[in-house]
Amino acid sequence: MNTDKLVKLIRYIAAxxxxxxxxxxxxxxxQAIKLPIIVSNRTKLISLNGKVKLDKVKTGLVRIGFTGADMIDYRYSRAMLQIDGEFTVKGKVKIGKGTRLIVAxxxxxxxxFIATGDNTIICEKQMSIGSDCMFAWESVVMDTDQHAIFDQSGDQINTEDRVAIGNNVWLGARSFVLKNSVIADGCIVAANTTVTRSIAEKDVIIAGAPSKKIKEGVHWQH
Structure with missing residues (x-):
């Protein structure tokens, strides 16, 4: 057994x-005794008052805090996990080192699904992410502004709104997908892009802040 495989084995045993x-x-x-969810021993557990629904139960189906981009150091990056809502998982999932997963x-x-590392996923209301998606490092997906904003009448003007991401979507590094965003199947969100609207056309590259289509008819693979 080579060194990399030995280190990986030790980390899983410690988990x-x-x-x-x-x-x-x-x-x-x-289901629990089969350990379908494996979390790194470095993962910070914030709250676990919700529930997880699995389409199938298999050891290691969901892995949190292990894999990730090479520039993310396992020794210093802690994943964070909060499940207070309902988290439905439809297959194999890898959530990388340093990723913050907050589900209310x-x-x-x-x-x-792959989140490569140091990602932030915050679901306060409703969020759906399709199959075969990849979130590159430091990307952020959230359906809330985190802080309420009120008008002069005292009415809140920035309530949470859903995020819907289709199948086979790739979010580039440091991209933002914010509330009220819908992204169609096969889209690529370029690095440093901010999405705040519906992208209805499939198989396109979107870029910029605000985002706009820059190329169509594209395909990508893991």
């Missing part, structure tokens, strides 16, 4: 106690 606790808090006992609303996550 067993915290992973068992997470599974027992979020899943029925007969309803988050629906498709199969073969």
């Amino acid at each position: 067993i106690p915290k992973s068992l606790y997470v599974n027992l808090r979020l899943l029925p006992f007969d 609303g309803d988050l629906d996550l498709g199969a073969n």
Whole structure:
């Protein structure tokens, strides 16, 4: 066994106690004992008062805090996990080192999802992410502004609104997808792009702040 594989094995063994606790808090006992959710022992657990729904139950189906971009140092990057809403998982998921996953609303996550590392995903109301999606490092997806803004009458003017991301969508590094955003299947969101609206056309590259289409008829793969 080479050094990289040995280090990886040690990290997974060290993750067993915290992973068992997470599974027992979020899943029925007969599912929890199979450890479908594996969290790095470096993961900070904020709150686990919600529930996770799995389309299938398999050991290591959801992995949090292990993989990631090479420039993210495992020793110093801590994933953060808060599940107070309902988190539905439809297949294999890898959430990388240093990623912050905050679910207070309803988050629906498709199969073969990868968040490469230092990502932020905040679901306060409703968020859906399709299958075969990849979020590059330091990308941010959130359906809330985090702080309320009121007009002179005292009415809040920035309530949470849904985010819907289709299948096979790639978010580039340091991109932002904010509330009220809808992104169609096959789209590529370029690095440093801010999305705040509906992108209805499939298989396009969008870039800029505010975002706009810069190329159509594109395809990408993991």
